[in-house]
Each structure stands twice: as C-alpha cells, then as structure tokens.
Amino acid sequence: MIRIEDVRKHFGSVAAVDGVSFTAENGAITGLLGPNGAGKTTTLRMLYAVMAPDSGQIHVDDIDAVASPQTAQARLGVLPDGFGLYPRLTAREHLEYFGALHDMGGAHLARRIDELLDLLDMRGIADRRTAGFSHGERTKVALARALVHDPQNVLLDEPTNGLDVMSTRAVRAIVGRLRDEGRCVLFSSHVMQEVSALCDSIVVMSRGKVAAVGSPDDLRRQTGHDNLEDAFVKLADRRRRPSA
Amino acid sequence: MTGLRAVRQAAIVCRKELRDSLRDRRALWSILFSVIIGPVLIGFMMNRIIDRQREAENVVIPIVGMNRAPALVDWLRQQAGVTVEEGPADAERAVKERREAVVVVIPENFAERFADSKPATVRVVADGSRNDTRAQGERVRRLLAVYAAEIGSLRLIVRGVSPAAVRPLAIEDVEVSTAQQRAAQILTFIPMFIMVAGFVGGMQIATDSTAGERERGSLEPLLVNPAPRASFVTGKWLAASVAAIGSAILTTALCAQLTKLLPLEDMGVSLRLGPDYFGYVLLAAIPLCLFTAALQATVATMSRSFKEAQSYMGVLMLGPMLPGLVASLYPMGSTLWLNGIPMLGSFLLLSDTLSGRPPGAAEFLTSAAVSFALTVGLLRVTTRLFRSEHIIFGR
Numbered sequence: 001m002i003r004i005e006d007v008r009k010h011f012g013s014v015a016a017v018d019g020v021s022f023t024a025e026n027g028a029i030t031g032l033l034g035p036n037g038a039g040k041t042t043t044l045r046m047l048y049a050v051m052a053p054d055s056g057q058i059h060v061d062d063i064d065a066v067a068s069p070q071t072a073q074a075r076l077g078v079l080p081d082g083f084g085l086y087p088r089l090t091a092r093e094h095l096e097y098f099g100a101l102h103d104m105g106g107a108h109l110a111r112r113i114d115e116l117l118d119l120l121d122m123r124g125i126a127d128r129r130t131a132g133f134s135h136g137e138r139t140k141v142a143l144a145r146a147l148v149h150d151p152q153n154v155l156l157d158e159p160t161n162g163l164d165v166m167s168t169r170a171v172r173a174i175v176g177r178l179r180d181e182g183r184c185v186l187f188s189s190h191v192m193q194e195v196s197a198l199c200d201s202i203v204v205m206s207r208g209k210v211a212a213v214g215s216p217d218d219l220r221r222q223t224g225h226d227n228l229e230d231a232f233v234k235l236a237d238r239r240r241r242p243s244a
Numbered sequence: 245m246t247g248l249r250a251v252r253q254a255a256i257v258c259r260k261e262l263r264d265s266l267r268d269r270r271a272l273w274s275i276l277f278s279v280i281i282g283p284v285l286i287g288f289m290m291n292r293i294i295d296r297q298r299e300a301e302n303v304v305i306p307i308v309g310m311n312r313a314p315a316l317v318d319w320l321r322q323q324a325g326v327t328v329e330e331g332p333a334d335a336e337r338a339v340k341e342r343r344e345a346v347v348v349v350i351p352e353n354f355a356e357r358f359a360d361s362k363p364a365t366v367r368v369v370a371d372g373s374r375n376d377t378r379a380q381g382e383r384v385r386r387l388l389a390v391y392a393a394e395i396g397s398l399r400l401i402v403r404g405v406s407p408a409a410v411r412p413l414a415i416e417d418v419e420v421s422t423a424q425q426r427a428a429q430i431l432t433f434i435p436m437f438i439m440v441a442g443f444v445g446g447m448q449i450a451t452d453s454t455a456g457e458r459e460r461g462s463l464e465p466l467l468v469n470p471a472p473r474a475s476f477v478t479g480k481w482l483a484a485s486v487a488a489i490g491s492a493i494l495t496t497a498l499c500a501q502l503t504k505l506l507p508l509e510d511m512g513v514s515l516r517l518g519p520d521y522f523g524y525v526l527l528a529a530i531p532l533c534l535f536t537a538a539l540q541a542t543v544a545t546m547s548r549s550f551k552e553a554q555s556y557m558g559v560l561m562l563g564p565m566l567p568g569l570v571a572s573l574y575p576m577g578s579t580l581w582l583n584g585i586p587m588l589g590s591f592l593l594l595s596d597t598l599s600g601r602p603p604g605a606a607e608f609l610t611s612a613a614v615s616f617a618l619t620v621g622l623l624r625v626t627t628r629l630f631r632s633e634h635i636i637f638g639r
Contacts, residue, residue, distance in 0.1 A: 045464075048468050049468075050464060050467050050468060050633075050636060051633050052633075069470075070470040070471065070472070071470070073468055073469065073470040074470040076468070078465065078468045080461075080464045080465050080468065081464075082461040082464075083461070083465070084460055084461035084462030084463065084464060084465045084466075085460075085462060086264055086460070086462060087460075088264050088267040088268060089260075089263070089264060089267075093260075093263075097256070097260050098465075098469060100256045101253055101256055101257075101469040101470070101471055102469065102470065103249070129267075142465070145465070146465075
C-alpha cells in the first residue's frame with residue numbers, strides 16, 4: 001500500500017507538485033492520470049525515493065519513504081520513465097544485476113528469473129544483448145527487472161508509451177495479474193482509454209495538484225460526462241482556469 | 245551489517261561495470277593502443293640510439309689523399325673498429341649532401357710540414373647540425389688527437405725532453421652518473437607511459453558508468469535499488485581503478501619485456517624492470533591509479549554530458565604527462581615534499597625506481613598517503629553529487 005499526504009516539490013519558482021495526497025490500495029490498480037507536465041513523474045520519483053519532497057509524507061507499506069528511502073525501495077518495483085537498459089548486457093544479465101542489488105542470489109535468483117522469463121514470454125531474447133531490441137522487447141526487460149525481487153508495490157511510469165497493440169496488451173495482462181496477486185499497482189498514463197479500462201481507482205492530476213479521485217464511474221458522475229475522455233478534459237480544464 | 249551489505253553492493257556494481265566495459269570493443273582497442281604505444285615508441289627510439297652508438301664504434305673513415313700520410317693511415321687501420329677507405333673527390337659536397345657522415349682530408353703539403361715538425365693540417369669535414377653523425381665525427385677527432393699526442397711525445401723524447409713536461413695537467417674524467425641513471429635519462433618516458441596507460445585504462449569506465457549511465461537513462465532505475473549512494477560510487481570507481489591498474493601493469497610488463505630484447509648492455513646501460521623492481525613500480529602506480537580513477541569519476545559526474553566528460557578527460561590527461569615533461573627539462577629526484585605532490589610524486593617514485601635507486605619507505609608512504617587522502621575526498625564529493633537531483637536528472 002502506498003500513501004502520500006500533502007506532498008510538495010518546487011523546481012525554482014515552479015511548483016511541480018503542489019500538495020498532492022492519495023492512497024493506492026493493495027490488490028488494486030491505481031491510475032495516475034494527467035496531461036504532460038501535470039507532475040505525475042515527479043510524484044512517482046518522490047515515491048521511489050530518487051527525489052526528496054520539499055514537504056509532505058510518503059509511506060510505503062507503513063514505511064516512511066522520506067526517512068528510510070532504502071527500506072521503502074526494497075518493497076518497490078519501479079519501471080521509470082524511459083527504461084535505461086545497458087546495451088552490452090543481455091536481458092538475463094539485467095535481471096541478475098538488479099536481483100543481486102536486492103540481495104538475491106544463487107538458485108533463488110535463478111528460479112525467479114526463469115519465472116519472469118516465462119511470465120513475460122522472454123525466453124527467446126533472454127541471452128541476447130539488448131542493443132538491438134525492439135521497443136516492446138525493451139519494455140519487457142525493464143518490467144522484468146522491476147519485478148525481479150517480487151515487490152509488494154509496483155510503480156509504472158507510462159509503461160505502454162509508444163508500444164504496439166500486442167505489447168500493450170501483454171503489459172496490461174501483467175498489470176492485471178499483479179493486482180490479482182494482491183499487490184499494489186500504481187501506474188501513470190496520459191491515455192484515457194487505458195486508464196479507464198484497467199484501473200480500479202483513478203487519481204487525476206493537473207498542474208501539480210489532484211483534480212479528482214475516484215473510480216471511473218465516480219469521475220463520470222462528478223463531471224456529468226458519460227464519456228471519460230470528456231470528464232478528463234473537464235477536470236484538467238477546471239484546474240487550469242479555476243474561475244471558469 | 246549494513247556496512248557489509250554496502251561493501252557487497254559496491255562489489256556487485258564493480259563487477260557489472262567491468263563486465264560491461266569488457267564488451268565495449270572500441271573502448272578496449274583505445275586502451276590497448278595506449279598501453280602499447282609507449283613501449284613501441286621507446287623500443288623504436290632506443291634501437292636508433294643503439295644503432296648510432298654502434299655506428300660510432302665501428303667507424304668507416306673516408307680519407308682524401310691517403311698516400312700523403314701513409315703512417316697516419318696505417319695507424320688508423322690498426323685501431324679497433326676502424327675501416328679506412330678512399331674519400332670522395334669533393335669532400336665538403338659529399339658531407340653536405342649526406343653521402344658521407346665524416347671525411348678526413350689530408351692536404352698536399354702534409355708530408356712536407358710533418359717532416360719539418362710544423363703543425364700539419366688534417367681537415368675533418370663534418371656536419372655539426374646532424375645529430376645522427378655527431379658521434380662518428382667525435383670518434384674521428386678523438387682518434388686524430390690520440391695520434392697527434394703520440395707523435396708529439398715521440399718528438400720530445402728524440403729531443404731529450406720528457407713528454408711529461410708538456411703535460412702540466414693530467415685530466416681524469418670521473419663519471420658520477422651510474423649506468424642505470426644514464427639509462428633513466430633516455431628512458432624517462434617509461435614512467436610517463438605507465439602513468440598515461442593507467443589514466444587511459446580507467447577513463448572509459450569512469451566516464452561511461454557516470455556521465456554515460458545518466459545519458460542512457462539507466463542511472464534512474466539503478467538508483468531505485470536499495471543501496472547507499474556511496475556503494476554505487478565506490479563500485480564504479482573500483483571498476484575504473486581495476487582497469488587503470490591493469491593497463492599500468494600491462495605497460496610495465498611490456499616495457500620490461502622490451503628492455504630484455506634491446507641490447508641495452510651494449511650501451512653500458514641497464515634498466516631496472518626485473519621482478520624485484522616490479523613490486524616498487526606497483527607501490528608507486530596503484531595509489532596513483534586509485535586517485536586518477538576517482539578524479540575522472542568526479543569530473544565525469546559533474547559534466548553535463550558524456551561528450552563534455554570526454555573533452556574534460558583530454559584536459560585531465562595533462563596530469564600524468566606534465567611531470568614527465570617537466571622532469572626532462574628540470575631533472576629532479578625524490579624528496580619528501582616533492583613526493584607529496586600528486587602525480588609528480590608518483591612520477592618521481594617510478595623514475596627513481598627504474599633508474600635503479602628506489603626511494604625509501606617514507607617517500608612511498610608520503611606519495612601513497614596523499615593519493616589515498618585525495619581519493620577518499622573525491623569519492624565523498626562524487627557521492628554527494630550522486631545525491632543531487634540536478635546531477636541525477638541532468639540540468
């Protein structure tokens with residue numbers, strides 16, 4: 001479970017994240033929805049402790065992520081914006097590296113890697129260097145790398161960005177499966193359909209603030225739009241021009 | 245417990261960086277080139293010097309007008325390593341056009357003046373601007389001077405005067421530089437090449453694993469792993485250090501192998517690169533490599549892009565090169581305070597060791613202590629940089 005309360009982050013005079021609070025439950029997929037520049041990535045970066053908030057509280061499974069970032073990180077699986085693979089290492093070596101950094105090793109790690117290779121249908125590319133991988137293959141490696149230590153909480157920053165239909169479906173299937181296993185899944189997207197199809201709960205962000213929280217149906221009701229996309233536009237717009 | 249874990253994670257990072265860089269063909273070639281270029285250049289230079297030395301010892305003297313001084317020619321023929329031949333008609337032109345290194349011309353009036361006990365002219369035609377023939381010219385002049393002195397002594401004896409009377413001074417040359425020191429003068433470049441090889445060896449990992457890692461976007465996922473930032477920095481620095489030390493050792497070994505192949509003993513020169521001196525070389529080179537790798541990692545982490553980091557490396561390269569260049573202009577040896585200067589201290593340890601007088605423990609300790617202290621300081625700075633959001637995400 002992930003809980004953030006009144007988190008703020010400024011870059012110079014710009015308030016990138018301006019008092020954001022929400023909770024992502026276990027056994028549920030929480031979508032962080034918003035246009036580009038809404039503060040989604042910054043919020044996630046503070047969550048997985050590579051950025052420190054100016055103020056506010058972040059808890060991962062009741063661990064204070066600001067005070068003990070490494071303990072929180074051990075319970076997080078993260079797919080950051082842009083995968084950042086090593087072109088000269090094979091897919092398997094990526095998993096071995098990150099597994100080792102999570103204190104895994106030996107037969108235990110080997111078994112877990114086999115599991116993930118099967119789960120993500122990566123057997124064919126496991127021992128190839130990632131230099132020539134397609135976008136879909138790179139996504140799989142990055143996703144497997146995020147899951148290697150079997151984390152309770154999974155953060156995905158725009159995981160389906162730029163993926164073809166088949167790969168997008170594969171990622172969605174994994175995300176659904178992670179929820180069914182009782183994990184807390186938080187994923188960001190600016191794609192309406194994806195979020196409405198997948199998420200149990202949606203946090204709409206705009207201009208560094210939370211514009212609305214609720215299930216897809218809640219949001220439709222709140223805005224009076226049947227179409228979720230219209231609802232989203234209205235919410236984002238309301239933030240932009242509060243007087244209107 | 246957490247300390248042990250941090251060390252283990254640094255080792256994991258180090259292993260990954262080494263494995264990654266071993267697969268970087270282009271980087272490996274550049275390291276290999278920097279390791280080999282030094283020994284190859286030295287071998288080439290030494291071979292030329294040795295050849296010239298031999299040329300001077302086995303000298304062919306073209307003489308114009310041999311029949312005018314048969315006694316002198318006979319005497320020259322009897323000297324070891326001397327061959328006499330008929331000189332070219334136009335001696336000055338032959339030397340100017342570099343057909344001959346040195347020509348001796350005996351003028352027509354030689355026999356007449358010689359018989360009258362007047363100074364008989366012998367002309368030595370040589371080109372003083374040519375380095376490659378200087379030794380031969382010197383040899384010829386020395387031979388003629390010896391002959392002149394012998395004849396002079398004989399003439400004095402005939403006149404009932406002791407030759408000692410015209411030798412108020414007996415000049416004795418006492419050469420204080422040992423053979424090894426002379427070798428070091430010629431081979432001052434070896435320490436510089438060892439240092440440069442160490443620098444280039446670590447450079448690739450130091451830049452690729454910091455500035456390169458960020459540019460590829462893999463720094464952010466890496467830092468999501470639950471390890472202290474110091475572990476990441478230490479691991480990357482350690483990998484760069486291993487590569488640096490490896491290159492330095494390889495260059496040293498190649499130089500050692502090379503000096504075995506070269507007929508250095510013929511020059512009265514020997515270079516200390518045997519197994520017993522190898523240990524001293526390592527004592528000087530290892531702290532240096534640790535320090536340069538840390539310096540490279542810090543500078544690369546601070547630079548805005550991989551390219552910028554690489555151009556800074558070009559500037560930093562002056563570090564291991566300057567001491568060698570300065571020392572060739574202002575020869576200096578180990579003293580405690582000079583050894584305390586980073587880079588220069590290591591250079592002095594290396595050059596003194598290679599010239600056969602390894603400095604004492606105090607000098608080694610001073611140099612190592614300074615290098616270690618700077619290394620620790622630089623690692624701290626880099627760790628702080630790794631905590632900075634500006635650095636992690638670029639500006």
